[in-house]
Amino acid sequence: MGNDMHVLVTGGAGYIGAHACKALKAAGFIPVAFDNFSTGWRQAVKFGPMFQGDLMDRASIEAAIAMYKPVAIMHFAALSLVGESMTNPAKYWRVNVNGSLNLIEAALDAGIKNFVFSSTCATYGELDGVALNEDTPQTPINAYGGSKRAIEMILRDFEKSHGLNSVIFRYFNVAGADPEGEVGEQHVPETHLIPLMLDAIDGKRPALTVFGSDYKTKDGTCIRDYVHVMDLVDAHILGLKWLLEGKESRVFCLGSGNGFTVREVIEASRIVTNREVPIIEGSRRPGDATSLVSGSVRAIHELGWEPKRSTLQQMIGDAWRWSKQPAFTE
CATH class of the missing domain: 3.90.25.10 (UDP-galactose 4-epimerase, domain 1)
Structure with a gap:
């Protein structure tokens, strides 16, 4: 793999994003951690360059893309507290959806067509006793799940209009830490x-x-359903390679x-x-x-x-x- 295979990792200073950066580096990519540090940690950025930016500020996204010319985007950055999304839905719709739209448009303007998206099983809502798969109907019951489902729909629309290729991962509960102890889970407030x-x-x-x-x-x-964070990010490397090999857009559930x-x-x-x-x-x-x-x-x-x-x-x-x-x- 070439030395210039940069991947822009939004939320790269967060729990899952930092583990993804570690896995990207191990797979021969150069992860660029794009983060506004509202919940991420500077000390978690240790596997590639750091770019402080904000998805609500389109110019900062364009600057990062111009500087590193990534071959793909891995999009983890989002507000993700279910309880807060119930009491302040506007914040979740605004930041998660508008931020993602800015990112997708900036990527397409720069000719980047490979997009790995961190979605969630919260898009399914309350479907009790059902083993959830990629074809299960999505009926989210909170603004967090609703905003993630909206981003999935935006990605599908841009595939039809602009040829954007995406791998969407719907996660179940992510847990654990990398065994070497370089990064781990640390949220303020902690809700997991x-x-x-x-x-x-x-x-x-x-x-x-x-x-x-x-x-x-x-x-x-x-x-x-709990999935180890290192298993989860392994799937993201496989999803990225899937796109770089020219395969079609796909949705995958990630749970044990x-x-x-x-x-x-x-x-x-x-x-x-x-x-x-x-x-x-x-x-x-x-x-x-x-x-x-x-x-x-x-x-x-x-x-x-x-x-x-x-x-x-x-x-x-x-x-x-x-x-x-x-x-x-x-």
């Missing part, structure tokens, strides 16, 4: 179950709140196909860390679906993807090791 649980075990917060214990599941807590209740995750962490998890029983959060589990094998069959690290033991173990390191401060 596994880091919150590990913080509670470690005394960094008083307890883990379990939101809702009256769901129609075997133990009353909701069910999620295994659903775990919140209480099962808590029990797994007790085993991995050999410590009890202090918990508080809370009420349900608006916008939370009962069960979100992938029924997809398309990524495995077509991309040759293998979610080999996506066991609760490995995801929690890698996250636990990362949580022992000094936190990012800038």
Whole structure:
């Protein structure tokens, strides 16, 4: 692979974006982390150049593209808190959709036609007991899922009008950290179950709140499908190569196909860390679906993807090791 294979990674200083940059570098690409650092960390940018810009500022996108002439875009940057999207939908529609539109138009103006997009299983909404695949109808129940579904539709429209090629990945719950400990999960505020649980075990917060214990599941807590962040970014490298080989636009779900209740995750962490998890029983959060589990094998069959690290033991173990390191401060 040539030395000049730059890939513009929006949100490259965030949790998944930083892991993607690590995987891109290992695959022979040069990741350019494009971030406004509203939630990302400068210390997470260590695998290629950093470009401070904002998707709401089209000129900054054009400047980054002009400077690095990327062969493709990997688009992770987004507001992603489901709860906040329920109370402030305008912010989510404005930033996620307008930002993506600016990015897509700037890319096409520069002749870039390969686009890897970070979407979400939240585009499906509340479809209980259904194993979700790429053909499942999308009926999002919050503005986060709605905005991501809108971006998927924009990508399809631009494919018809401008020949934009895209790989859309709909993620389930991403967890873990890279085993070498170069990057990991750190959000402010933290809303994800596994880091919150590990913080509670470690005394960094008083307890883990379990939101809702009256769901129609075997133990009353909701069910999620977890995928290891390094497995997830492996799929992005495969998706990028798919596009660079000239293959057609495609949607792939990325999950392990295994659903775990919140209480099962808590029990797994007790085993991995050999410590009890202090918990508080809370009420349900608006916008939370009962069960979100992938029924997809398309990524495995077509991309040759293998979610080999996506066991609760490995995801929690890698996250636990990362949580022992000094936190990012800038």
